[in-house]
Amino acid sequence: MRQKAARFFGQWGVFFRGFLEHPRMVGSIIPSSRFTIEKMLAPVDWGRCEVFVEYGPGVGTFCQPVLDRLRRDGTLIVIDTNPLYIDYLRKHYRDSRFHAVHGSAADVVEIVKAHGHDGADYVLSGLPFSTLPDGVGPAIAKATHDVIRPGGAFLVYQFSAKARDFMAKHFRRIDRGFELWNVLPCQLFWGWKESDD
Numbered sequence: 488m489r490q491k492a493a494r495f496f497g498q499w500g501v502f503f504r505g506f507l508e509h510p511r512m513v514g515s516i517i518p519s520s521r522f523t524i525e526k527m528l529a530p531v532d533w534g535r536c537e538v539f540v541e542y543g544p545g546v547g548t549f550c551q552p553v554l555d556r557l558r559r560d561g562t563l564i565v566i567d568t569n570p571l572y573i574d575y576l577r578k579h580y581r582d583s584r585f586h587a588v589h590g591s592a593a594d595v596v597e598i599v600k601a602h603g604h605d606g607a608d609y610v611l612s613g614l615p616f617s618t619l620p621d622g623v624g625p626a627i628a629k630a631t632h633d634v635i636r637p638g639g640a641f642l643v644y645q646f647s648a649k650a651r652d653f654m655a656k657h658f659r660r661i662d663r664g665f666e667l668w669n670v671l672p673c674q675l676f677w678g679w680k681e682s683d684d
Contacts, residue, residue: 520669524552527644530662530677531609533557538604540634541565542592542612542627547576549611554582564602566592593626596634606636617649624653632657632680641678654678 528549531539533556541549544565553563564586567573576587588598592614599607610631616624631641641658643650644666651674654661658678666673 520666523644523666523669523673523675524549526664526666527611527642527675528552528556530640531556531642535638536561536608538562538564538599538607540595540599540607540610542595542610543567543614544576544587545572545613547579549613550576550580550585553611554580554585557584559584562586562602562604564588564599564607566590566595566598593623593630595627595630599634606639607634608636608639609642610635610639611642612650613644616643616645616653617647624650625656628653628657632678635680637680637682639680641676641680643676643678644673645676646673648674651676 536557537560539553539557539561541553541563542565544550544567547565550563550565557563561584563582563584565576566588567576568589568591570589573587573589576585580587586602590598592612595607595610599605612627612631614627616627619627628641635641641654643654651661651663654676659681660679662677662679664675664677666675
């Protein structure tokens with residue numbers, strides 16, 4: 488029945504099926520709103536962005552908006568532990584800049600290196616830090632700080648402020664925002680990596 492629903496509802500069906508199968512790893516039952524996307528990506532300096540990474544892309548709500556802004560020689564790497572989402576994204580996106588990886592965000596340093604880069608300029612995450620298994624959140628936060636180049640940022644959207652606790656151990660400057668027009672309304676964080684971090 489879940490497969491029939493996925494075929495019938497297309498992208499929404501795939502997203503919902505992924506939520507049913509792995510509710511602790513999917514931040515929401517509904518993809519992010521266009522308002523959240525616009526506000527979350529607004530601080531990105533697209534002219535200097537060579538490598539953009541996203542954790543938990545789901546069915547690609549942010550993928551096309553990122554690709555639309557990313558330079559022609561840029562790279563978008565998305566990482567998800569759910570093979571259902573990775574298979575969907577690989578079939579849906581044919582852009583040569585796009586790479587979908589089945590794996591853990593905690594391995595981002597190795598994943599980025601495997602794609603020929605020494606780091607990333609920005610990392611976006613909608614992962615539900617408050618429900619991740621013990622130890623996973625801190626590991627992701629540390630690996631993310633390690634992979635981001637100076638001047639870049641960790642972009643996080645969440646329903647709770649839990650992610651900020653993990654970010655604060657590694658990022659001294661964290662800007663904060665809020666988006667009401669989202670189901671549910673969400674908190675936004677931008678953790679900046681300074682040159683002397």
